[in-house]
Amino acid sequence: MFTWKDLVREPISKLDDEAFTRVRLIVGHAVEQAAVRFQHAAVRFGAEHRLLLADIRRVEHHQATLLRWLQPADQSPLESSIAVAQAAVEVGAQMARCEPDPYAAQALRLGLLEDFDHLYRLAALMDRLEGRDANAILQSYTDIRPGRPTSAQHRAPEDDLRRWYDRYATAPATKLHARIAGAIAYHARDHYLDVGPTFADPVARQLYAELASVKEQHVTQCESLLDPAETWLERWLLQEAAEVYLYWGCLSSETNPRVLAVWDRFLAYELEHLRIVRELYEKTEMRDASEIVPLSFTEPLEFTGERAFIREVLAAEVELGAAGTEFVPRDAESRATQSYRAQLERDGSPSETVAAGYRWSPGTELADPRIRDASVLPAESDRIMNRARRPTDLALNRTGIYLSPTDGPAVVEGRATPRARPAARALAEVRRQYAGEVGLIGHMPAPASLRVVENPGGEVLRRHKVHLLLDKLGERLAFERTGVRLFDALMAKLEAQGSWDRGPTLEELAQFRADEAHHFALLQDVLINLGADPTAVTPSADLAGVELAGIVQVMTDPRTTLPQALHAHLVAELVDSASWEQLVSLADDFGEAALAHKLREPLAQELRHRDTVTTWLKRHAALVVGGTLKYSA
Known part of the structure; x- marks a missing residue:
């Protein structure tokens, strides 16, 4: 079904492609990863179906791989983080706006305003660490401004649990929204955990640790919305339905022809997976699958900017928190949450540190002369660290093979016999092949009103x-x-x-x-x-x-x-x-x-x-x- 070259194809362009192409890829990858995790866990409950689970899971894994590998290599870890936050904000906002269950909608809005603030903190980090503008990734679809402060998002575990929906009475859209939101939250959590340690800057490392902690809370919230009485086959059916629902939305809104073909292909795969699981469900549980999953959906996810809705929610609910399973004003939060938060922030808050006084400006805050030209000389300080040790001092360093008298020779003796064809030539051939097939990193943006530039002779430059x-x-x-x-x-x-x-x-x-x-x-x-x-x-x-x-x-x-x-x-x-x-x-x-x-x-x-x-x-x-x-x- 796949080849390696099929899985590793030309990536999208960070500069030329629409931001929502990247958002769709992120959400698609997140939902596929959720499917793989579920199917691994399902083996424990349906051992008699382990071959079917393995077959479908392998396809889901390769789908997740293809989507992830469409991300471009020139997209830095921090840019990827901003894209992940944008996906959580924009897709979360649309699901919250369309959610038919008021309680589930409130839960989605709580997560939305917290993800919105994460985006603001990451934008401040990019500006102040690298001197780059997050809007180059966001493409003006999403505002860069504070949401519910990240420092106020840390809650005791009991305050992240929600009332679960009734599997018999709840609309299918609520069940699908909870699963997609949970997949996005899980993906963001793993992303922050993976990317955070790659930074050298201590504030960046702390910020990512803080964001990962909040995303763990969001995973808890989304999972707790699911009715625990659902059977594992019922959950599998809903997981496949969520993928069909998502890919339908991706196919309906994609602007990149190459990626559009991927969505078309993947939607066909998921429709077949849904058919297989639907038949298995009806045969095993002796129930009509249409009681769980409708035969058709009314509207797909639109993948459009939700600025107006987000601003409305921000104005009305930024001071909202949670106590137990209820949503309450922040000043009514539980003592457990207040104690938990105080403990975490005893040594300071990285999210507050990184964005202290930050106000986004086009082209970074350095575009503001008041900030660009402000004095940066530090106050007088006696905290001079005359290190007792220097990098040129001798100490334990375990990297050299000849400094390992026992294991070093053993490793050398155990080397594989080199093949006749030099590995470097094989690598060069693959690189040359891809170089001849893929496009450019990006193109020049079209200027709004490019003025004529002339040489001394008056000839207009090409x-x-x-x-x-x-x-x-x-x-x-x-x-x-x-x-x-x-x-x-x-x-x-x-x-x-x-x-x-x-x-x-x-x-x-x-x-x-x-x-x-x-x-x-x-x-x-x-x-x-x-x-x-x-x-x-x-x-x-x-x-x-x-x-x-x-x-x-x-x-x-x-x-x-x-x-x-x-x-x-x-x-x-x-x-x-x-x-x-x-x-x-x-x-x-x-x-x-x-x-x-x-x-x-x-x-x-x-x-x-x-x-x-x-x-x-x-x-x-x-x-x-x-x-x-x-x-x-």
């Missing part, structure tokens, strides 16, 4: 040349914006660890940060004057984010030293200075003398940054070699 210039301007803008955040990280590290003789000072780093902020503002103005949107992510800007991801990791890791962070920063400075040289040269080639002149000042400053960081690192190495290295405030 459109693709203008787009090349705009692409490179967008790349530098993205790089400079992240550069501001890199200097924020350097200053925090210097404040904690101190510097050395003729090493960096806070004042120098603050000045370099101000230079980066000025470059960002200048590039914004240049793009606006050319009629382009400075908040749009161009293909080169997207790749700049991927390139910088490792540098951000090094510089925000609390375990790295200031010299190690400066070394990572030097990589950024080398790329930055070379790219500014290219940009100036490009402007000259286009005959844009005024633009080239304007870009030469940032180039000179970037060259000074590069040379200064190089000098600091050379001085540090000389002091280490001379045995005279000392750190001071």
Whole structure:
């Protein structure tokens, strides 16, 4: 039914595809994973059907794989998290709006406002950690503003349990909504648990731990809505029906032709699964399956923005909480919840820390001159951490094979005999094949009113040349914006660890940060004057984010030293200075003398940054070699 190449096909474009294409893929993957989990558990109750369960489960697993692998590689973990939160918000909002049972609808709205706040906190983290705008993922479908504060979402376990629906009296839509919402919550929980440890920044790690905890509460809430008297075959029937219902909605609204074909194919699979389970249910339980699942649904999930509904719920219910199985004002929450929350937040709240004073602005908060140009020099502090140990000190390191006298030779002797065909050639062939078949990472956004750019002779530049210039301007803008955040990280590290003789000072780093902020503002103005949107992510800007991801990791890791962070920063400075040289040269080639002149000042400053960081690192190495290295405030 599948081949490996069929499973691993051309991914969607982060830049070109509609945000709801990504949302549909996330929700589809989540529901397939829920099906696989259920069918594994079902073996314990229906051992006589284990072959049928295994057959269908294998198909469900491969469907989940194909959907997950359609996500693009240039989508960072944090961007993926924002997409997961958007899926929870938008799909949760539509189900809450259409839910016929008032109590179940209230439960869905409770989760909606909490997911909405998670999105806001993740957007603040992306802005302040990486200098990137979450709206590039959201595509203006979903607001970035506070919901029910994440710090107020932590409840005692007994306050996350809900009254279950009556399996005989409840509408099928309620049963399907509860399952889809539970699958999304479970997927988000696992996502936050998987992604959180990949961050070096301690605030990011704490935030993900906090979000995963709340999503565990949401899983509890959704599962508790299900009638425990449902038989396992009844639940299997409803699970397959939920998949049919979901894929019908995906097929009805998809805009990407390649992904549309996937939904069409998967809907056919799920209709067959539903038929098989329906027959099994009627044969085993001697009941008409239409009592559980209707022969047809009235309307599919629409996968459209729910901004108006979300704002309405936000205005009316943001102060709502829960006590036991009831929904109550926050000031009426149980003592158990208040005690649980106080314990968790005894050392502070990561969700409050990451978004303190945060207000989203197009192009990140650095687009606001009041924030971009504000003083970032820290208060006087005596918390200088002169570490007793340094990375160059000798200690236990278990990575070398020749340092393991017993196991090392055994591993070498046990190596598989190499095949005649070099593995590298086989890898290259697969990469070459995919490179010849897939499309681009993305395309340039169409400017609203691109102004004519002319060379000195008056000849209008060809459109693709203008787009090349705009692409490179967008790349530098993205790089400079992240550069501001890199200097924020350097200053925090210097404040904690101190510097050395003729090493960096806070004042120098603050000045370099101000230079980066000025470059960002200048590039914004240049793009606006050319009629382009400075908040749009161009293909080169997207790749700049991927390139910088490792540098951000090094510089925000609390375990790295200031010299190690400066070394990572030097990589950024080398790329930055070379790219500014290219940009100036490009402007000259286009005959844009005024633009080239304007870009030469940032180039000179970037060259000074590069040379200064190089000098600091050379001085540090000389002091280490001379045995005279000392750190001071």
